[in-house]
Amino acid sequence: MDNAQVTDTLEEIALLLELSGENPFKALAYTKAARAIDGYDGDLEALVAEKKLGSEFGLGDALQQKVTELVTTGKLAYLDKLRASVPAGLVAMAEIPALGPKKIRTLHDKLGISSVEELEVACRAGKVRELAGFGAKTEEKILDGIARARTYADQFLYSEALALAEELRDALRNHNEVAQIAIAGGLRRGIELVDVIELVASSRNPKELLDDFVTWTDMKSVTSRDDHFATIILKAGISATLRVVADSEYAFALHEFTGSAEHNAALRELAAAQKKELTGHGLFSIKEGAKKSAARESIPCRTEHEIFAALDLQEIPPELREGRGEIEAAAEHKIPRLIEWTQLRGTFHCHTTASDGRNSLLEMATEARDLGLTYLGIADHSRSSVIANGLSEERLADQVEAIRKLNLDLDEFHVFAGSEVDILKDGSLDFGDDVLRHLDYVVASVHNVMGQDEETMTARLIRAMENEYVTMLGHPSGRRLLQREASRVNFDKIIDCAARTGTWIELNCSASRMDMDWRWWREARDRGVKCVINPDAHRISQFAMLRHGVTAARKGWLRREDVMNTLTLDEIRRALA
């Protein structure tokens, strides 16, 4: 069993222990062990062999024995016993907000509920509100949570789906029978949530290619199959389609299946106005008055660029194909030159082991430098984020000093000392100006009381942005994709305030955030608001999300000059000063 599987298993044990009413601190011990191993990227088997689990992770006898069993045999008798004693439905119920282990146990013990379905029936019948400690509001919250979980069920995060899609594409690309192949659909457009992986390929032998596709290693089942098309469901749960066309049709198919539907409809309409017909098979000119048999004449296009050119349009990058004015802009040759991943020079808002990060200051800085960045901003949590081990004023001062010292040893690379300071309930900040003024920059973010009404939350964010030491607003909506809805925020006012105060707005590209949403960025840009793309990295591997942050920025029509962390080290120094 690898590190990630051990981590997952320990977390499952912790949940099962809570659900079975065990001492919560026993469960906590498993959670802590999971967290410790989660942050370890070395070889667990070696640690087991050297009997160093205790010294490395602070595990006691019981946990050492269990982790050893997991790593060496891939199984754990203790877990099997636990699983058998707790109905599987209770684990699923723990996903519903407002339901913790205690309430789930009450529901199970008093109403005999052991599945989400039974819970829904009981809520609808008004049975749940009659239990002590429950009420009408809880019932409502549960139903709401169940409904939401259903809409999330077949959705996948962009970064996860893309990784699976790229693996599949790369495997098929090596096939002898493939001329061209690409990821299409929402993934190609960089949309934050997708429910399917769509691949388009060209080949003279579709059958062989599809044969390979439907027997892909990570495939769970085949949903459909014909001569040119197949759908499979991957082990990860997401479905994937492969459409194989002739090489002469490839560009048209790729465009068609990249979408969006709105973009395609608008483009077909434009083609019609030019007496042309655009389909997934080709572009045709329609000869007026000609006989029906000769009515259509094919306009061959090898690439999407040629399709757009044939329609007198500037090429539209896939990220912009959302039917939000891109065709009009392309007709006037006003599609901007979008930011590119290679233009990022640094990033802000990263964490270290000082708060809830998994890597040290030095490890984070080294990784950022190895990735080719020239500066890194460290912004650990402030004191109010107790669970995240937020820094006290004293610990922050120590960290600033450590960063200043580290910079003395770094050539051509600079670490900026900042703080991700909590925006408190009333919009005041977790540290006073006397603390903030000593930092290179400040990220201000909300981490609690996220359910305020729109007016209160908006005023709260505005008050924080008006502080002269706040450089940027962190993850403004607070959403966690597939987990938690965005807070109620009036972005129109937030963008106005950012423009007025010169506060940058973060495009937090942590996998489940992507916040501020791409749908707001074009408007923000037009009002002169600057973007900063931050991974909110809690470990070195999360720097990789920067690439996806750039994709989201491109979806928001952002150019290099709209994004602060494309500035060189000298330029960003001046900007921060």
Add this chain to the structure above:
DNA sequence: GCCGTTTTCGGCCCGACTGTTTTCAGTCG
């Protein structure tokens, strides 16, 4: 389950919100 040791037990990281109560349990971050 872990830890310390003035302890072989009792505390463990904690403050605030929510919805339920009418003083607080459960959940959350």
